[in-house]
Amino acid sequence: MATVNLATVSNDAQLDQSADLDELRSLLAEWDLGTGPADTTSFEILESPPQLRIFGYADFRPTTPSGPDSGEACVPDLPQFAEAIAPYLVEPLVVRTVVYEKLRHRPSAGQVRIMPDGTVVTEDLEHTGTTVGVPRAPQDLADRDSSFEMNAGLKVTILDPARDEEHTETGVKDVDTDYGSENTVTVTYLDDSTQTFEGPGVGITNVETPE
Incomplete structure (x- = not known):
């Protein structure tokens, strides 16, 4: 489901x-x-x-x-x-x-x-180019938008309200979220490295595709 x-x-x-x-x-x-x-x-x-x-x-x-x-x-x-x-x-x-x-x-x-x-x-805000929230899968983006270049990756903004911090990650190809008592956002970059952000209220606030 x-x-x-x-x-x-x-x-x-x-x-x-x-x-x-x-x-x-x-x-x-x-x-x-x-x-x-x-x-x-x-x-x-x-x-x-x-x-x-x-x-x-x-x-x-x-x-x-x-x-x-x-x-x-x-x-x-x-x-x-x-x-x-x-x-x-x-x-x-x-x-x-x-x-x-x-x-x-x-x-x-x-x-x-x-x-x-x-x-x-x-x-x-539902338009091609910039959206808000969790990104679509990169291949899906490539299918829908011919201007999307896979080698450029996504630009993802992650908010951590408990620490009053905002992180902007570039070169992102995939994002996985798990919202529970401790929210987790795991970012996978184009080089297949990963980084995890976790804590109360952590979440994605903006996603941009390449120009």
Whole structure:
């Protein structure tokens, strides 16, 4: 049985220097930002300088906050979420989500931009060239895109949120992921050497094919 995986990650969006960060934390804590088969989407607020980051192995579907005694069903409401956090932003919050089934099928990816004025822009990132998430198998890429050169390899970005590190690996021909209590991403390079990244929250955030 195929396992469907989801991954969401945002930029570190700059926040207003005068913003009440505790107030923003309380506001975000009221929202269910997204859910997936094995995880939920979370947020982190960095303080020097103030920035907002959203991430998780789940989708990005902010759900309307609702009190336990309200009697109203909670439903996804991205416009309301954007309106709520917009006053804190000084640059767009860009959130990318990818859905994939290991390396078997081409992933589908989308992007949401929340502007400082509350405007929401959604984009489909499913196109030839650059995608987000786990890469397709190299031979599959070669079949679909005649501009892909096998000897150039892939460029893969791996996020390690627990250590606040981001790794960019080039010359990659294959990637294997195993998401559990300790996530593992194993990269195989064109020379057949391998490298493993592991830890809570470790995952792939971007994959680029050669120009």
